[in-house]
Amino acid sequence: EGEAMRMHGNEMDRNKNYTGAVDVYQGALMRLRYCPPTVDERRERDRIRSLIYLNLAACYLAEQEYRNAEKNATKALQINPQSIKGLYRRAKARLGFDDIKGATEDLEKALALNP
Numbered sequence: 087e088g089e090a091m092r093m094h095g096n097e098m099d100r101n102k103n104y105t106g107a108v109d110v111y112q113g114a115l116m117r118l119r120y121c122p123p124t125v126d127e128r129r130e131r132d133r134i135r136s137l138i139y140l141n142l143a144a145c146y147l148a149e150q151e152y153r154n155a156e157k158n159a160t161k162a163l164q165i166n167p168q169s170i171k172g173l174y175r176r177a178k179a180r181l182g183f184d185d186i187k188g189a190t191e192d193l194e195k196a197l198a199l200n201p
Contacts (some may be wrong), residue, residue: 087135088118093198095141104145111138136165136172143175152182170196 091114098107115138118131139162146155159176162169175190 087137088114088131092134092138092141093095095138099141099145102148104149108145110141111142114138132165136162136169139165139169140169140175143179146174147178147182150182152179155179156180161197168199170200173199 091110094108094113095110098104098110115135118135118138128195139158142158142160143155146152146158156176156179158177159172162172164175166172173192173196177189177196178191180189
């Protein structure tokens with residue numbers, strides 16, 4: 087169900103309906119809150135959650151809501167610390183509110199992960 091909602095949010099995002107996409111993504115995260123019983127189910131839940139946080143960061147970047155973009159990119163990175171996309175989106179958000187040092191650190195980490 088969370089994956090279907092994520093895909094619906096992606097469609098809204100493609101149509102530049104960022105507010106609608108944010109609502110759908112946040113709803114998907116609410117439904118994914120419970121802890122599935124098996125390790126595989128938890129991994130899948132975390133994979134979807136990470137993607138949703140990345141998508142939320144992209145929506146907030148498009149709306150120039152840089153603090154919200156940074157917060158969601160950070161949540162994605164808490165789930166998957168090696169997400170190059172997460173590091174890039176957080177760097178863009180940090181540049182949006184003039185955190186040059188933080189943005190540089192994120193981009194250096196991304197470069198180290200993918201030289």
